[in-house]
Structure formats: C-alpha cells, structure tokens
Amino acid sequence: METSDAEEEDALAELELELLALRDGELSELENYDSDYEEQTAVDLGTFVDENDVFTQWLSHVEQCDYILKGEGGSATAMKGTRNRSITRNDEDDSRQESEGRLGIEGDVEVLQIKLADLKVETERKSHESRRRWQEIELFRERQAHAAEERRLMELEDEIATRTIQDNQRRLKQERRRMQTEDRRQRQILQEFSRVASERQRMVSEDNNEKQRRQKMACDVEEEKKAMAKADEASRIRIAEEFKIERRCERQRRMLLRAKLTKKPDEAMTMSISGPDVILRSVGASVRQDNFTQRHEIWRRQAPPAPKIVPGFHIRIMECRGQGISDLRAFGAQPHLETLDISDNNITVILAASLPKRLRRLMVARCGLKCVDGDISLGLLQYMNLTGNPLTIINIGVTPLLHTLLVDPIVTVKAEWVPRLRT
Incomplete structure (x- = not known):
C-alpha cells in the first residue's frame, strides 16, 4: 500500500513539474485571471476539506492542480506537503475506504490527464493567439515606426525645400543687387565718357577759336604795321617838305632884310601866313605892303627863334x-x-x-x-x-x-x- 502511494506521489510530482514548466514557458504570455477568483479558490481549498472523505481529499488535490495550471496556485512543494498531511490524517482516521480511494485516484488521474491534454491544446491555441497578437502588435509598431519615419522624412523634405527657397531668394536678391550696382557703375562710366567727350569738344572749339583770334590779331598787326609804315613815310615826307619850306622862308626873310638894309623897295618881299605853313611871296612895292613888312620884321626880331617842329598832338x-x-x-x-x-x-x-x-x-x-x-x-x-x-x-x-x-x-x-x- 505504501508502494502504490509512493508511485502515485511520484506521478503527481512529475505532473506538477510538467505543469510548472508549461506555466513558466508558455502561460507567462497569457492573460491574468481576476484576483477575486484567486482569493475564492484559496478559501475553497482551505475550508471545504473533509478529513473523513478520501474523494474530497483528492478532489482538493485536483482543484489545486487546476489552480496551479491556471497560474494562480502556489509552488509544487507546498502542494505536496498539504497533500501528505491530508493523507496522513485520513489514514489515521479511516483506513476502511483505502480501496475506494485508490479507484477514485485512478479516475482522478485519468481525468487529470484529459484535462492536461485539453490544457495543452488550449495552451497551444492561446500561445498561437498570443504570438499572432504579438505579431500584429509588432506589425502595428512597425507601421507606426514607418509612418513616423515617413513623417520625419516629409518634414525634412519640407525643411530642405524651405531652405532651398530661402537660399534661392537670397541669391536672387544678391544677384539683383549686384546687377543694380553694375548698372549704376555703367551709367557712371557712360556719364564720365560723355563728360570727357564734351570737355574735349569744348577744348577743341576753344583751340579753334584761339587760333582764329590769333590769326585775326596777326592780320591786324600786319595791317597796323603797314599803316604805321605808310604813316611814317608820309610824316617823313611832310617833315622834309616843311623843312624845305622853312629854309625857303628863311632865305626869303634874309633876302628881305638885305633888301631893306640896302633900301631897294623894288626888291622888297612880303610875307603872309596861310594855314599851318608859312609862305613868303614877292609882291610889288607899295606903301601898305611895306608898312606890313616892316611891322612883321619888327615882330620877327623881338620874337624868339622858331621852335623845332615835333610831330604829335x-x-x-x-x-x-x-x-x-x-x-x-x-x-x-x-x-x-x-x-x-x-x-x-x-x-x-x-x-x-x-x-x-x-x-x-x-x-x-x-x-x-x-x-x-x-x-x-x-x-x-x-x-x-x-x-x-x-x-x-x-x-x-x-x-x-x-x-x-x-x-x-x-x-x-x-x-x-x-x-x-x-x-
């Protein structure tokens, strides 16, 4: 009897270890049950254990195993200790129902194996569902990551486009400013060229006017020289004639004085002044002319000698x-x-x-x-x-x-x- 109990305990221990392995591997990804159900199950396991009923004892073991398979029970060692204590009390109290208990245990083992198979199927299904959901979550996350990456790329493209537009506008403004500066410089150069051309034309015209004026002055000087030469020649001729007239007058005066001194009236000469020249003419002897001649001679003697004729005004x-x-x-x-x-x-x-x-x-x-x-x-x-x-x-x-x-x-x-x- 003790040998069969040990075999049963070993089978239950192996089953519990397998259940723990399943819980640690696959059931960690399943959903958690409600905490109220966990507390109620623990109360049922500790309260409704009938020490005089073997079926109740094994039923508690099955429920505890089911509780463990669902991920809500304690460790396998604690379950084993509880089971041993219950069996010991039952053996001491009622040994009459041992054979019936064995039959119940065998039935429980079969039921537990069936439940274990169902639990494996359910575990595989839930594991597959969990993997599918995780795949969907990963796919959703990948899609979100792709969408975020696309948004970031679009923002980056927008920023690049904005910067490109700003750079183009800046370059356009710089080019426009450079062209305006170049146009202004070209206009200044053209104005300077026009000013230089007008200045050169003015200088050429002034040079031409100066040449014409000098030519005219040279012609005027030549004409003046010719006129002065002619005037000098005429003046010399006039001076010579005046000098000749003066000498003639002097000779006539001397002849008149000589005639008066010799008292020859027939040879007397009269003098008259006509215009700027003094002309002495011979006239017939007459009393009036003789008186005029005498008065003129007296004036001649008292007057100073005639000054030299100086041309001028x-x-x-x-x-x-x-x-x-x-x-x-x-x-x-x-x-x-x-x-x-x-x-x-x-x-x-x-x-x-x-x-x-x-x-x-x-x-x-x-x-x-x-x-x-x-x-x-x-x-x-x-x-x-x-x-x-x-x-x-x-x-x-x-x-x-x-x-x-x-x-x-x-x-x-x-x-x-x-x-x-x-x-």
Whole structure:
C-alpha cells in the first residue's frame, strides 16, 4: 500500500513539474485571471476539506492542480506537503475506504490527464493567439515606426525645400543687387565718357577759336604795321617838305632884310601866313605892303627863334584821376591851358575802340608813342607800372576805364584830342 502511494506521489510530482514548466514557458504570455477568483479558490481549498472523505481529499488535490495550471496556485512543494498531511490524517482516521480511494485516484488521474491534454491544446491555441497578437502588435509598431519615419522624412523634405527657397531668394536678391550696382557703375562710366567727350569738344572749339583770334590779331598787326609804315613815310615826307619850306622862308626873310638894309623897295618881299605853313611871296612895292613888312620884321626880331617842329598832338584835359594835375606838369602839362603835350615817351595813350581806325592810326603815327586799344587788362597796367618809369594813362574817347583798378603812380586822364597849335 505504501508502494502504490509512493508511485502515485511520484506521478503527481512529475505532473506538477510538467505543469510548472508549461506555466513558466508558455502561460507567462497569457492573460491574468481576476484576483477575486484567486482569493475564492484559496478559501475553497482551505475550508471545504473533509478529513473523513478520501474523494474530497483528492478532489482538493485536483482543484489545486487546476489552480496551479491556471497560474494562480502556489509552488509544487507546498502542494505536496498539504497533500501528505491530508493523507496522513485520513489514514489515521479511516483506513476502511483505502480501496475506494485508490479507484477514485485512478479516475482522478485519468481525468487529470484529459484535462492536461485539453490544457495543452488550449495552451497551444492561446500561445498561437498570443504570438499572432504579438505579431500584429509588432506589425502595428512597425507601421507606426514607418509612418513616423515617413513623417520625419516629409518634414525634412519640407525643411530642405524651405531652405532651398530661402537660399534661392537670397541669391536672387544678391544677384539683383549686384546687377543694380553694375548698372549704376555703367551709367557712371557712360556719364564720365560723355563728360570727357564734351570737355574735349569744348577744348577743341576753344583751340579753334584761339587760333582764329590769333590769326585775326596777326592780320591786324600786319595791317597796323603797314599803316604805321605808310604813316611814317608820309610824316617823313611832310617833315622834309616843311623843312624845305622853312629854309625857303628863311632865305626869303634874309633876302628881305638885305633888301631893306640896302633900301631897294623894288626888291622888297612880303610875307603872309596861310594855314599851318608859312609862305613868303614877292609882291610889288607899295606903301601898305611895306608898312606890313616892316611891322612883321619888327615882330620877327623881338620874337624868339622858331621852335623845332615835333610831330604829335595836344590833348584837352576833361577829367583827371589819380595824383592830380600837379603830377602832370612833369610830363609837360599846362594846367591853365588844360593841354598836355604827349610827345613824352613815359605817357601811355589808350585809344577808344569807338574811334575811327584811320584816326587811330594817324594818332599813333603822329605821336610815336605806345598806344593801346580800348580793351586793356589790369595785368597790363601793372606790368607797365612795374617798369619803374613814371606812367600816365590817358583815356581818349568813350572807353570805360575803371579807375579803381589803377594804382599809384598811374594818373588817369579823360581827355579829347585837339590839333596841335603851331607856335
């Protein structure tokens, strides 16, 4: 009897170990049962054990095994200890029902094997279901990961597109700014070229005008030289003729004096003054002519000798600016007569441009002085003043000469030409 009990215990221990292995391997992935069911099962196992009933004892063992198979029971050692204590008490109390207990145990073992087979099938099914659910969960997670990766890629693409657009806009702005700068520089270069061209054209025109003016001045100088040469020639001829006339008059005067001294009335000569020339003519002897001749001879004797004829003019002083008329006396001025002999070379004459050209040439030829046209500059006046010689500026005509531009010892005289009086 003890041997059969040991075999049964060994079979139950093996079954419990197999159940524990199944619980540790496959049932760890199953769903947990409700905690209320666990507490109620533990109470049933500890409360409704009838020590006098063997079937009840083995039924408690089966329920405890089922409880263990469901993952809610204790360890195999604890179950074995509980079973041993129950069997010991039952053996001591009632040994009469041992044979019936064996039959019940064999039936329980068969039932337990059937339940174990069903439990294996259910375990495989639930394991397969759990694997399927885990596969679905993994697939769902993979899909979520793929979706997150796609979203991240889309965000990255959007960011790249945004940055690309911003970079393109920035480059476009820089290119536009560079083109504007280049256009502005090109316009400045064109403006500079046009300015240089206009300046060059202006300089060329000024050079042409200067050349024309110089040519005109050269022509005018040549004409003036020719006119002065002609005037000088005419002046020399006139002076020679006047000198001849003067000598003739002197001879006639001497002949007249000689005739009067010899008292030969028939040979007497009369003298008359006609215009600027003195002409002596022979006239018949008459009392009136003789009286005139005698009076003229007396005047000749008392008068000083005739001065040498100097070509030139006298001018009539109309207005004087500068150091005054007293300074003009050094140049031969006669303030009481308001005339000035400009035969002195220290006097510079400014001829007005409004005067006739022929008259200007005649004045230059008669004076033999340095004459300047009406357009005169301050530099020329200062240059003439720096020579150190006394200088008098005589403004003749209507040339507007600014007296404020003239400095001492320049004397500015506004005058007009008058014929030179013969003495």
